[in-house]
Structure formats: structure tokens, C-alpha cells
Amino acid sequence: MSLSESETQARLLAQALPYMQRYENKTIVVKYGGHAMGNAELGKAFASDIALLKQSGVNPIVVHGGGPQIGAMLSKMGIESKFEGGLRVTDQKTVEIVEMVLAGSINKEIVALINQTGEWAIGLCGKDGNMVFAEKAKKTVVDPDSNIERILDLGFVGEVVEVDRTLIDLLAKSEMIPVIAPVAPGRDGHTYNINADTFAGAIAGALNATRLLFLTDVPGVLDKNGQLIKELSVAEARALIKDGTISGGMIPKVETCIDAIKAGVQGVVILNGKTAHSVLLEIFTEHGAGTLIVP
Numbered sequence: 450m451s452l453s454e455s456e457t458q459a460r461l462l463a464q465a466l467p468y469m470q471r472y473e474n475k476t477i478v479v480k481y482g483g484h485a486m487g488n489a490e491l492g493k494a495f496a497s498d499i500a501l502l503k504q505s506g507v508n509p510i511v512v513h514g515g516g517p518q519i520g521a522m523l524s525k526m527g528i529e530s531k532f533e534g535g536l537r538v539t540d541q542k543t544v545e546i547v548e549m550v551l552a553g554s555i556n557k558e559i560v561a562l563i564n565q566t567g568e569w570a571i572g573l574c575g576k577d578g579n580m581v582f583a584e585k586a587k588k589t590v591v592d593p594d595s596n597i598e599r600i601l602d603l604g605f606v607g608e609v610v611e612v613d614r615t616l617i618d619l620l621a622k623s624e625m626i627p628v629i630a631p632v633a634p635g636r637d638g639h640t641y642n643i644n645a646d647t648f649a650g651a652i653a654g655a656l657n658a659t660r661l662l663f664l665t666d667v668p669g670v671l672d673k674n675g676q677l678i679k680e681l682s683v684a685e686a687r688a689l690i691k692d693g694t695i696s697g698g699m700i701p702k703v704e705t706c707i708d709a710i711k712a713g714v715q716g717v718v719i720l721n722g723k724t725a726h727s728v729l730l731e732i733f734t735e736h737g738a739g740t741l742i743v744p
């Protein structure tokens with residue numbers, strides 16, 4: 450017999466009680482990826498986890514993606530999605546749609562879900578309160594045939610160059626939960642589309658967050674036999690990238706984890722956003738739920 454959502458929540462709460470003081474007054478940045486936004490039930494479970502963090506005295510900050518949702522909107526408008534080095538090639542028309550989908554519909558959907566729990570969420574992007582400034586990304590790739598490095602021109606894809614935490618700190622003091630879309634202005638007046646993982650890493654670094662959680666579509670970093678690795682040091686993570694155990698989209702994610710740790714985040718966790726209540730299972734249980742990457 451399966452449990453109802455309220456029975457599940459009551460059980461989780463009972464399990465969580467002994468661990469609730471662990472992160473009191475600490476900042477936890479949660480990156481909620483587009484693939485993890487699976488369905489309405491998962492969305493509600495995510496919102497109730499964020500609300501419970503807040504009610505337990507944690508300072509949760511949500512940074513969200515929405516890659517699949519941007520792709521769907523572009524396709525509706527007859528525009529093909531094109532990626533290079535894992536990043537969306539973003540021309541003027543595309544950046545307008547990216548901003549509309551990320552800072553518009555997805556951002557407000559997450560805000561509404563959290564507000565329905567009784568907590569107060571506020572939706573922002575890097576533009577609000579001069580929070581984040583970006584500049585054109587300078588990404589390079591090595592051509593596998595010629596071994597020559599070339600600079601990618603990704604259009605209006607940005608990388609974060611400045612984070613001002615004033616607004617985020619004000620919101621935390623006012624008991625509000627910031628929900629942030631990875632869109633930011635450049636000093637050149639353009640709007641930039643930023644990969645949500647790197648954006649979350651930059652925010653967590655600027656806030657010296659205690660934890661940065663990445664909700665993705667696998668249980669964490671898996672070893673060669675497909676088994677979950679519970680804890681990885683930065684050196685071990687680098688070795689797994691080098692020997693090919695970590696590949697594809699997991700490479701930039703783990704690299705972002707390493708950068709965030711170098712920037713002062715105490716621990717970064719990669720965990721399954723497709724499992725309901727994975728945030729609570731990670732934060733408020735003895736052994737956590739995903740892969741913890743530590744210095």
C-alpha cells in the first residue's frame with residue numbers, strides 16, 4: 450500500500466527531527482534543474498522540502514534551470530536548439546525566449562509552488578537589485594582531429610563575473626526565500642544566458658554557502674559498475690574525470706562543484722531530483738542521499 454503525500458511528509462518530518470539543528474542559520478543553495486522538474490507531484494514535494502528547510506531555521510536559496518523547457522518553447526516558435534560544449538548557442542531572438550521562459554514562466558511556477566506551502570518566495574534573476582553581472586563566455590574546445598584549441602562563439606552566453614549579495618541578505622533577513630533564474634546583464638548592456646549549474650556555483654561561492662545541492666536525473670556520481678559513490682574528494686573527482694568514469698553532462702557539473710569548493714562552499718552534493726523529497730533526505734538524514742564532494 451503506498452503512502453499518501455501527507456503521510457509521507459509526516460514520516461519524513463519524524464526522521465528529520467534529530468538532524469534539524471545541524472544546518473540552523475546556515476545557507477543552502479539548491480540548484481533545481483529542468484530535468485528534475487518532472488511532474489506536478491515532484492514539484493510539490495520539492496516546494497515542501499524548501500519550505501521545511503526554511504521552517505527549520507535554514508536559509509535556503511533556490512537557483513533553477515529549465516533547459517528542456519527552453520528547448521520546447523524554441524521548437525514551438527520554429528527555432529532549432531543548438532549546443533556547443535554543453536552550452537546553448539544563444540542569438541538575440543534566443544536570449545529573449547530564454548529570459549521569457551526562465552525569468553518568466555518557470556521562475557513564477559516555482560515561486561507559486563513554494564508560496565502554496567505558506568512560505569514566502571520571491572522570484573528574481575541576476576538583473577534584480579544588481580545582483581549578478583556577466584560577460585560574454587570565453588569557452589574553448591579542442592578539436593579532436595587537429596588537436597587545435599578554438600574559441601567558441603556562443604553569442605549571448607555569459608559567465609558570472611560579479612555577485613552582489615546585498616539583496617539576497619536582505620531577503621533572508623525578511624524571511625523570504627529567493628528563487629533565482631540564471632539570466633544576468635552585462636556591463637555592455639546585453640542580457641546573457643548562463644548555464645544554471647555554473648550560476649548556482651557562483652551564487653553559492655559568493656554566499657560562502659554551507660551546502661550546494663544539484664538536483665539532477667541520476668542518484669549522484671556513479672562508479673564504473675554503476676554504483677553510487679557516497680563521498681568524493683576534489684582530487685578523486687578529478688581522477689574520475691581523467692579516467693572517463695565521469696563523462697558527458699556530469700563533467701561540467703563536477704567541475705562546477707570543484708570551483709564552488711575552491712570558492713569557499715563547504716560541501717557540494719549531486720543527488721536525484723526525480724526522487725520525491727530528495728532534498729530532505731540529503732539534509733536531514735544521517736547518511737544523506739547523493740554524492741558529497743568535499744575539499
Ligand SMILES: Nc1ncnc2c1ncn2[C@@H]1O[C@H](COP(=O)(O)OP(=O)(O)O)[C@@H](O)[C@H]1O
Nearest residue numbers: 482484665666669670671694695696697698699
Ligand atoms: N559517472 C557518472 N555518474 C553519473 N552520471 C553520469 C556519469 N557520467 C556521465 N553521467 C551522465 O551525466 C548526466 C547528468 O548530467 P546532465 O544531463 O547535464 O544533468 P542536468 O540536466 O540535470 O544538469 C546523467 O544523466 C548521466 O547520463
Ligand SMILES: CC(=O)N[C@@H](CCC(=O)OP(=O)(O)O)C(=O)O
Nearest residue numbers: 482483514515516536537644645
Ligand atoms: C548557456 C546555457 O546553456 N544555458 C542554459 C540555461 C538553463 C539551464 O542550464 O537549465 P538546466 O539546468 O535545466 O540544464 C540553457 O539555455 O539551456
